[in-house]
Amino acid sequence: MNTPVDQPADNVLVLSLASLRRRSDVVRRIQRAACLDDLATSVARVPQGEVHLDLSVEVRGLDVVVAGQIETQWQAECRRCLEEITGQIKLSVTEVFRSVDPAAPDQDLGDTFLFDGTSGDEMVSVEAVVRDAVLLALPLAPLCQENCQGPAPERFPAHTENEPIEQEPAPLKDPRWAALDGLRIDDEISPPDSVV
Numbered sequence: 001m002n003t004p005v006d007q008p009a010d011n012v013l014v015l016s017l018a019s020l021r022r023r024s025d026v027v028r029r030i031q032r033a034a035c036l037d038d039l040a041t042s043v044a045r046v047p048q049g050e051v052h053l054d055l056s057v058e059v060r061g062l063d064v065v066v067a068g069q070i071e072t073q074w075q076a077e078c079r080r081c082l083e084e085i086t087g088q089i090k091l092s093v094t095e096v097f098r099s100v101d102p103a104a105p106d107q108d109l110g111d112t113f114l115f116d117g118t119s120g121d122e123m124v125s126v127e128a129v130v131r132d133a134v135l136l137a138l139p140l141a142p143l144c145q146e147n148c149q150g151p152a153p154e155r156f157p158a159h160t161e162n163e164p165i166e167q168e169p170a171p172l173k174d175p176r177w178a179a180l181d182g183l184r185i186d187d188e189i190s191p192p193d194s195v196v
Contacts, residue, residue, distance in 0.1 A: 013127040017115055024059040036131055044076035044138040064097040066129050078144040081151050085144045089137045095129045
């Protein structure tokens with residue numbers, strides 16, 4: 001089985017389904033760096049949207065399977081100390097593209113991607129696979145270190161799960177009211193003697 005490497009083109013991440021099916025015995029390879037816009041969540045982001053791809057695109061019957069590795073770097077702020085932190089994402093993906101059966105348009109396609117475009121001019125958007133995988137892998141609440149104490153640990157201590165939480169001391173009492181501490185009032189007040 002041949003495995004040619006796709007050369008960089010205007011948009012190597014969008015492939016013609018007709019072209020893939022003409023040579024269904026060939027596994028297409030995408031091995032390159034790509035820049036995708038808007039690879040960010042409210043917390044983390046991929047600098048310049050740069051991702052490194054090592055993917056195979058293969059026709060299997062009526063489906064197209066995209067599988068391989070995705071690597072990228074991410075940046076975010078630590079949720080406690082707000083310092084800039086970075087990390088790396090290495091993902092293995094296997095996704096299936098499938099077209100909607102015109103005879104059953106309400107069929108459940110499960111976790112598959114649909115072909116882009118109209119019938120006869122359908123496209124496989126590998127970019128959608130890459131974008132979804134990277135965005136789902138970005139951290140939601142990143143920490144620079146598991147035991148990060150935050151920007152002012154004396155004023156705002158952060159407690160980890162393994163660390164016992166110190167009990168706060170009882171608030172200071174006003175000495176003018178100290179005499180009332182000894183006062184005990186019965187909860188039940190007996191009714192006055194009834195007069196007949």
